[in-house]
Amino acid sequence: MALKITDECINCDVCAPECPNGAISQGEETYVIDPNLCTECVGHYETSQCVEVCPVDCIIKDPDHQETEEELRAKYERLIGGG
Incomplete structure (x- = not known):
């Protein structure tokens, strides 16, 4: 299951740099997680x-x-080019 950021986000910017898949980016109002890139850090x-x-x-x-x-x-394997 991918993760998502709720509207309680305060835009503190600590999550985006921690994502090894680059799944987190600034949305219109808060940060958002791309479910196609989120592996919940599985593999990392x-x-x-x-x-x-x-x-x-x-x-x-x-x-x-x-x-x-x-x-x-x-998904992790596909993202790193292993599958």
Whole structure:
């Protein structure tokens, strides 16, 4: 499942640099996560780095983009050119 940033985001800019896939960018009002690039850090880290650094806990699992651990790993492989 990809992650998403809720409207509680305060635009502090700590999450974007932490994303190893470049999935986080500034949206119209708050930061947004591209579900096509988000692997919840599977393949890179044990935990989602954006969630770890977010000071307001506004990053949640996106119910509109549900993926299994295997699907996230496959996406990671595609993104790094391994599959």
